[in-house]
Amino acid sequence: MADLSNNSFIPKRGPAKRRQGPASRQVYAFTLVSYILMFATLLAVGGVYIYGKLIEKQLNEEISLLNNEINSFSEADMQRVTDFDSRLLQAKNRLDNSVSIVSIFEALEKATIDTVQLKDFNLTREGDEKFVLQTSVVTDSFDSTMFQRGVFQRLGTVISSVDISSVQTSESDESGRSLVTFSADLEVPLTAVPYTVQSNVNQTAPTFIPAPTTPAPTSDSETAEGDEAVSNEENI
Numbered sequence: 001m002a003d004l005s006n007n008s009f010i011p012k013r014g015p016a017k018r019r020q021g022p023a024s025r026q027v028y029a030f031t032l033v034s035y036i037l038m039f040a041t042l043l044a045v046g047g048v049y050i051y052g053k054l055i056e057k058q059l060n061e062e063i064s065l066l067n068n069e070i071n072s073f074s075e076a077d078m079q080r081v082t083d084f085d086s087r088l089l090q091a092k093n094r095l096d097n098s099v100s101i102v103s104i105f106e107a108l109e110k111a112t113i114d115t116v117q118l119k120d121f122n123l124t125r126e127g128d129e130k131f132v133l134q135t136s137v138v139t140d141s142f143d144s145t146m147f148q149r150g151v152f153q154r155l156g157t158v159i160s161s162v163d164i165s166s167v168q169t170s171e172s173d174e175s176g177r178s179l180v181t182f183s184a185d186l187e188v189p190l191t192a193v194p195y196t197v198q199s200n201v202n203q204t205a206p207t208f209i210p211a212p213t214t215p216a217p218t219s220d221s222e223t224a225e226g227d228e229a230v231s232n233e234e235n236i
Helices: 029-072 075-096 101-110 142-154 220-235
Strands: 117-126 130-139 161-171 178-189
Touching: 101 117, 101 130, 101 178, 130 142, 142 161, 142 178
Parallel strands: none
Antiparallel strands: 117 130, 130 178, 161 178
């Protein structure tokens, strides 16, 4: 008997094959960032290279200009520039060591008591360090001499040293009273009396404490003479 399966009217099909769909294209964030960094690095490298070439070109141009100026500059011109620079330094040094003579005399005037007279001034500058002021002083007593010396010594910011010498007594021609004369050597540092210029272009003197206006203490003999004169007037 013939096989009926071979006479079936249903067409035969082979085994079904599975179709593969198109592959999905997924872009990850890490990959995108990597691409961005790579292109940014390439651009940065290119920019640095171009900028370096530009700087090198400008440097070569400046070197060429400098060489041209050096070749065109003579030694005589260089000597004139050097001499001018030396004169500028000397002028600056003189200006830095400028002082105000007015300040010295103002300080001396304010520090002189009423019973003292200053005579025979001699002001000498010793380098860029100090002034030495030599003067003859006339006063009425030894007490005034000591008092005046103390006033000078208290001006420590202006007068750095006080030397009293040649103390002598003499008779006055007018009143007959004895006078005391002595020599005073005062040292004034340059830093204590700097010269300053303000907007009104006037010299400015430092501020000093004036000497006391009270008369110097009198000696015992003068006090006794005064008391005797007062008692005589009362008796009259």
